[in-house]
Amino acid sequence: GDSVTQMEGPVTLSEEAFLTINCTYTATGYPSLFWYVQYPGEGLQLLLKATKADDKGSNKGFEATYRKETTSFHLEKGSVQVSDSAVYFCALFPTDSWGKLQFGAGTQVVVTP
């Protein structure tokens, strides 16, 4: 079945450091891919998305490129801030699904001043 695997956390970084969170997926067809972010005590928010191969999603300085050849959708940010501390979830929406967005386990990111 379809699944998402992302790197385990927590990832601890200093402010202004470069962030990468790896995400790979297994799916039939051509799923859409997403990154959601969960700030402490809150629900998830859509951060960015890509709907087809080679698409790059971007938002708030974060980027991720849909790589079909490596079935990956790694999240990157060039210079993190303390306010980026959150849990980041990679997710896929299968092409043949009625709406079952499938999430990875989440990666906690802690940014220190």
Added chain:
Amino acid sequence: NAGVMQNPRHLVRRRGQEARLRCSPMKGHSHVYWYRQLPEEGLKFMVYLQKENIIDESGMPKERFSAEFPKEGPSILRIQQVVRGDSAAYFCASSPLQAISPGELFFGEGSRLTVL
């Protein structure tokens, strides 16, 4: 411009009691999803509903759990005879017609259930 509203935010129940969690989707959204987040785990899909219809309940435990989304009023996730393993955060999400933006969900802040 209210988002997805869930209540209660926190709920404490003793083993064997019932828990009812409510979710009002964003205005104009006709699709509701329930996810469960266990401690130290990711989100697990439970059920997907449209008004008066259960579309996909493949993630719902076979016993004690039920969900509805009536024509009027909020969606309700009901857990009967709760056990300690039901302690989790339950998130509701909504979306407009899926053809417009599939996979883009709007989440509520969650209901955190603690079973004593």
